[in-house]
Amino acid sequence: MNNLIGHFINGQIEIDVHAQTHPIVNPSTGQESARLTFADAATLNKTVAIATQAGHAWGQSSHAARQAVVFKFRELLIQHTDALLELIGKEHGKNAPDAKGEIGRAIEGVEFACNAPHVTKGEFATNVGGGIDVYSQRVPIGVVGCITPFNFPVMVPVVMTTMAVAVGNAVILKPSEKVPSAEVMLAQLWKQAGLPDGVFNVLHGDKALVDHMLEHPGIAGINFVGSTAVGEYIYHKGTAHNKRVASFTGGKNHMVVMPDADLEAAATAFVSAGYGSASQRCMAVSLLLPVGQQTAEKLLALIVPKLQSLKVGPYSDAQVDFGPVVSAQSKVAVEQAIARCVDEGGQLVLDGRGLKVAGYENGFYLGPTLFDHVTTNMQLYKEEIFGPVRGIIRTSSLQEAIAITNANDYGNGAVLFTRDGKSAHSFSNQVEAGMIGINVPVPLPVGYFNFGGLRRSKFGDGHMFGPDAARFYTKIKTVSQRWPDADEAAAGLSLAFDS
Ligand code: NAD
Secondary structure, eight states: OOEEEOEEETTEEEOOTTSOEEEEEETTTTEEEEEEEOOOHHHHHHHHHHHHHHHHHHHHSOHHHHHHHHHHHHHHHHHTHHHHHHHHHHHHOOOHHHHHHHHHHHHHHHHHHTTHHHHHOOOEEEEEETTEEEEEEEEEOSEEEEEOOSSOTTHHHHHHHHHHHHTTOEEEEEOOTTSOHHHHHHHHHHHHHTOOTTSEEEOOOSHHHHHHHHHOTTOOEEEEESOHHHHHHHHHHHHHTTOEEEEEOOOOEEEEEOTTSOHHHHHHHHHHHHHGGGGOOTTOEEEEEEBSHHHHHHHHHHHHHHHHTOOBOOTTOTTOSBOOOSOHHHHHHHHHHHHHHHHTTOEEEEOOTTOOOTTOTTSOOOOOEEEESOOTTSHHHHSOOOSSEEEEOOBSSHHHHHHHHHHSSEESEEEEEOSOHHHHHHHHHHOOOSEEEESOSSOOOOTTSEEOOEETTEESSOOEESHHHHHHTEEEEEEEEOOOOTTSOOOOSOSSOOO
16 A cells, blocks of 8 residues: 555644545656545544644743744755655646745745744833723734645745744644645654644645534634635635634736837746746736737747747656646646637637656646637636636737726736836736736735735735734734822723823
8 A cells, every 4th residue: 555644743643544545646647656644523623622732832932932943943944945845746746946936935934934023012002091001912813724725835834834833823734635745744844843742733634624624613713725616615614613714715817018018028927927837826827918919919929939848747857847737637627628718719829738748648747728819708717727728818908908807806916017107007006916016927925025815816804924924813912001009099980091
């Protein structure tokens, strides 16, 4: 039997040999590499009890003690980058440069979490009336459940959980069942960094485990990253069970290119932001909106040869530009989306179906696919396609391009390429997206800014990365205190403060 991947509970790997298992498949080869054991409700109950106790003690420890562990965790991430790259490649399929970029952004999130004492410190006002001083403090919310997607096996869990730990909570992380191994390794690195057992736990499972987490009264908050349908469900079910919930969901990111833009730079940006990581990124550029027919023709002439020269292959090949999509089902879904766009009248410029990679015939490969003359009634405009299929919507003005961008259900990112300040100003003011790029193809903000989309790209008002992450993981207590002299009158019955 293949390797069994177990949970990480109370500082140890736990494998239940009788549990339900799920295959882990290497997308580059199509071969099963391990089997993942699933947690049931009893395992969750046990883990919540452990996390509650461990988290309470951790939350009482000093900021300095917690910071020391987070700093150490950062060092360990750097030291173990190669091992993490291999786990990401083997289970997700992304190549080493791409995975390295992901780990770099994860480390940035950890560095920001080292500021937890600063971003969670409270307010103080002296003598608000009657000699009373008032201060507010932010305290941990308790046990948090973190549910992660397959497409960033290190960055999303690290960014999502590190601030939770840094401000004094305990975590139960439920990784995507497609890419669990890197997340188990993260738990081991936390332990090595000195985090007390029981503060960071990993449980594996699918919808059944997520439902138990959403219903469990011992879990105070849920942070989710994944698809929109699932994120919306989790938001509603979690809040119905009185939990604080933030769901970061899908995207359909538009890239508008003005006639005055540096078209060579825009074409390069479209290819890298559109097709990098086999387009399996929530911030990938999905649709290109050239303004004006000439802009469209010139861009097409620049983009097509770039796409034709991309090399698709296994994560282990250093020459590869992008790897396979994550699963056989995902490959079928993307092929169906291509067929549907053809039926709906999209003009297929490049067709990536049927790609065979020598020596890796069972891998889940798709070449770069591009449609021109996409319109807003097509699936390719309306839905997120998580694979290397991108579309061009031709527009005649910036206002038309902004209207198309805003009419889409999603509002994760949106990008404009131009040399004109006025156009940039109109775009950033009028577009309803959480992250906007001006001549920046993937406007994923640096770790000390908040990250999160608008419209159906996010549910709840939490953010990741920046200071809002610390706010999500803490609750406020406000203390009014008075230290009267022995001979001073006691407080009266009125609610008003004495002057
Ligand atoms: P997914 O929604 O299928 O799975 C995400 C998590 O939810 C996994 O842990 C999975 O086990 C669990 N899950 C799946 N179905 C469930 C159900 N019915 N009920 C409860 N839990 C369920 O997403 P994915 O395919 O792993 O990831 C890709 C998606 O994530 C894309 O839509 C992408 O845009 C999105 N994403 C968003 C962001 C962001 O910050 N907005 C970042 C990364 C990925």
